[in-house]
Amino acid sequence: MTTGAIVTSRAHPASAAIIEQVGAIDLPTKRNEAWRYAPHAKLSQLKFGSAAHDSTALDSTTLDSTTLDSIPTLDGPTIVIVNGVVDQSRSNLSSLPVGLSIASLAEVANNDPARLDRHFGAAITDAFVANNVAFGTDGIVIDVADGQRIEAPIHVIDVVVPGDTINAFCSGVVIDLGPRSSATVVETRIGANNDAAVVGGSNIRTTITLGANATLEHIVLQDLPANQIQLGAVEVTQAEASEFRGRSFNLGAAFGRLAYRVELGGDGARTDLSGLFHGRGDQVLDQQITVVHAATNCVSRQSYRGVLDDESVGVFNGGIDVLAGANGTDAEQSNANLLLSNRAEINTQPRLEILADEVACKHGATVGQLDETALYYMRSRGIPADEARRLLINAFADQTVEEVGLETIKAWVMHRLGHEHE
Amino acid sequence: MLQVENLTASIGGTPILKGLDLSVGSGEVHAIMGPNGSGKSTFAHALAGRDGYEIGGTVTLDGQDLLAMEPEARAAAGLFLGFQYPVEIPGVNNMYFLRTALNSVRKARGDDEIGARDFLKIANEAMELVEMKQDFLHRAVNAGFSGGEKKRNEILQMAVMQPRLAVLDETDSGLDIDALRVIASGVNSLRGPDRSMIVITHYQRLLDYIEPDFVHVLVDGKIVKSGDHTLALHLEDHGYADFVNHDLDGSGRPLSGAAS
Numbered sequence: 001m002t003t004g005a006i007v008t009s010r011a012h013p014a015s016a017a018i019i020e021q022v023g024a025i026d027l028p029t030k031r032n033e034a035w036r037y038a039p040h041a042k043l044s045q046l047k048f049g050s051a052a053h054d055s056t057a058l059d060s061t062t063l064d065s066t067t068l069d070s071i072p073t074l075d076g077p078t079i080v081i082v083n084g085v086v087d088q089s090r091s092n093l094s095s096l097p098v099g100l101s102i103a104s105l106a107e108v109a110n111n112d113p114a115r116l117d118r119h120f121g122a123a124i125t126d127a128f129v130a131n132n133v134a135f136g137t138d139g140i141v142i143d144v145a146d147g148q149r150i151e152a153p154i155h156v157i158d159v160v161v162p163g164d165t166i167n168a169f170c171s172g173v174v175i176d177l178g179p180r181s182s183a184t185v186v187e188t189r190i191g192a193n194n195d196a197a198v199v200g201g202s203n204i205r206t207t208i209t210l211g212a213n214a215t216l217e218h219i220v221l222q223d224l225p226a227n228q229i230q231l232g233a234v235e236v237t238q239a240e241a242s243e244f245r246g247r248s249f250n251l252g253a254a255f256g257r258l259a260y261r262v263e264l265g266g267d268g269a270r271t272d273l274s275g276l277f278h279g280r281g282d283q284v285l286d287q288q289i290t291v292v293h294a295a296t297n298c299v300s301r302q303s304y305r306g307v308l309d310d311e312s313v314g315v316f317n318g319g320i321d322v323l324a325g326a327n328g329t330d331a332e333q334s335n336a337n338l339l340l341s342n343r344a345e346i347n348t349q350p351r352l353e354i355l356a357d358e359v360a361c362k363h364g365a366t367v368g369q370l371d372e373t374a375l376y377y378m379r380s381r382g383i384p385a386d387e388a389r390r391l392l393i394n395a396f397a398d399q400t401v402e403e404v405g406l407e408t409i410k411a412w413v414m415h416r417l418g419h420e421h422e
Numbered sequence: 423m424l425q426v427e428n429l430t431a432s433i434g435g436t437p438i439l440k441g442l443d444l445s446v447g448s449g450e451v452h453a454i455m456g457p458n459g460s461g462k463s464t465f466a467h468a469l470a471g472r473d474g475y476e477i478g479g480t481v482t483l484d485g486q487d488l489l490a491m492e493p494e495a496r497a498a499a500g501l502f503l504g505f506q507y508p509v510e511i512p513g514v515n516n517m518y519f520l521r522t523a524l525n526s527v528r529k530a531r532g533d534d535e536i537g538a539r540d541f542l543k544i545a546n547e548a549m550e551l552v553e554m555k556q557d558f559l560h561r562a563v564n565a566g567f568s569g570g571e572k573k574r575n576e577i578l579q580m581a582v583m584q585p586r587l588a589v590l591d592e593t594d595s596g597l598d599i600d601a602l603r604v605i606a607s608g609v610n611s612l613r614g615p616d617r618s619m620i621v622i623t624h625y626q627r628l629l630d631y632i633e634p635d636f637v638h639v640l641v642d643g644k645i646v647k648s649g650d651h652t653l654a655l656h657l658e659d660h661g662y663a664d665f666v667n668h669d670l671d672g673s674g675r676p677l678s679g680a681a682s
Contacts, residue, residue: 377508378519380502380505382494382498392511395512398513
């Protein structure tokens with residue numbers, strides 16, 4: 001696999017068949033639990049297509065350069081994907097470290113399609129997975145060789161520039177870590193055009209495979225414009241004693257949906273998921289989390305915090321599936337929420353299915369408001385009401401932000417929330 | 423400095439303060455004593471501006487109408503309330519909280535903000551005053567503090583804020599004798615000609631350490647008796663019985679234990 005130039009090309013053979021099916025797969029409805037709180041009217045306005053097959057849909061020169069100014073700057077390889085297609089001119093893959101290879105998904109599909117069987121061969125669970133498989137003909141494939149520890153964070157930036165005929169785009173991110181290797185991947189998801197009348201969105205599917213003893217920190221920053229929709233799916237398969245740290249910040253978009261499915265397939269694997277969702281206006285921010293314990297002595301943690309203002313709606317649907325024989329499972333889940341307005345809403349639901357013995361499973365959810373007594377205490381010390389509120393929200397959100405290993409990302413998130421770090 | 427005239431406060435239609443008058447001059451220390459439920463804490467919070475009271479009367483601090491101000495503006499005007507029950511704020515660093523408080527007040531007064539380095543000097547001096555260790559600053563505000571640590575933290579804040587008028591609400595409650603001594607010595611070192619204090623307490627014990635210029639007895643929402651510090655000693659011996667359910671002004675009856 002080459003690491004330099006990226007070429008876009010035709011899709012994986014599997015996608016052709018899927019394209020045939022897409023019309024036949026119905027959009028999810030309110031009766032589908034995993035899509036119950038989605039704004040279905042807005043979803044139906046998305047017009048998916050593939051920029052790779054329709055040159056009018058990809059005019060990345062219209063991408064306002066300021067769009068990219070608002071995101072964190074990391075000092076590692078950078079891949080920019082515009083409307084589902086890798087934009088070589090904006091990407092920076094010079095001097096990749098030994099053991100790291102990065103290629104476009106289209107290129108891999110062309111040269112080595114079997115390599116993507118797992119990515120494209122997933123079960124079609126709903127219309128948007130089908131969409132992604134059908135139209136997600138490009139994206140990025142990241143490989144870390146056995147035993148290699150990649151220090152610099154790899155930054156994948158996905159930008160939507162909604163067009164008139166096609167306003168929603170799909171892409172794929174494939175991350176494979178060989179045994180005993182480690183890496184950090186940051187996926188920043190944004191969009192251009194803040195015009196409230198312009199609807200659009202992105203559907204991004206990430207498939208991650210961790211070899212034995214491999215460690216990945218994977219961060220998703222979801223910050224699409226207020227009129228756009230993000231549909232994200234992260235599917236992780238872990239071999240024995242591997243460690244996955246998944247951090248998500250679900251901040252932008254009219255509807256931001258991040259669905260994780262982590263399969264602990266090797267003994268002693270560990271997964272640690274945490275996230276913050278912070279909604280304003282009429283945003284709907286949805287986390288659909290499932291961790292499957294399919295091997296013995298695995299550890300999983302889910303820790304999600306929601307801050308919901310105005311009329312925003314938060315969803316936490318967290319599942320722990322312990323399969324038969326997965327003895328020694330240690331699984332915990334928590335979801336804490338702060339409602340800043342009496343019109344804001346949180347829907348939190350644990351789903352536990354335990355088919356093994358010798359299992360330790362814990363789950364808990366809380367919903368609260370800003371502590372009025374604490375606000376008064378701070379104000380009595382001269383701190384203005386707005387600042388006091390900010391400090392309390394900051395303190396609540398901070399516990400999630402602190403989980404992130406990258407200082408740049410921590411600072412960016414706090415700045416984005418208007419809660420500068422001290 | 424502080425003028426309180428006919429102050430009334432009620433919660434949900436239930437009157438608690440029923441026409442309280444008090445005048446505090448510059449540099450004076452006034453103790454307010456009273457039985458449980460007499461309105462001592464309500465008086466403190468009415469001064470500080472807590473929500474939830476229906477307030478009447480007038481309160482001026484250095485001529486400014488205190489009752490018209492938000493709590494933060496009262497702090498900027500020079501008022502400080504030491505809480506009977508200091509509030510725990512998990513996740514907010516004590517030093518950051520203190521510096522934000524001090525700079526908020528300075529900003530409101532049109533003064534320059536104080537940088538981190540200069541602030542540390544101020545904080546360290548204040549910490550010596552209440553015999554606190556450095557790690558105190560790096561913990562979350564009051565979170566997991568012992569009762570004594572919380573009260574020390576109140577006096578630390580007072581030392582940093584350098585208020586014009588400090589109202590200390592039951593600062594002695596829940597303290598052992600060593601902590602009481604430390605806190606009282608901190609308070610005493612903050613006494614000065616430009617700073618007044620109102621020390622609210624149920625027991626006379628605190629006044630052995632912080633000798634007030636005036637003592638007032640608050641009963642049923644009104645000050646029913648004022649005197650010098652010997653009044654506190656009388657209360658210590660005889661309790662509040664003399665002042666409860668009696669018409670003090672009319673009877674001319676001598677106080678319990680007084681020579682007849």
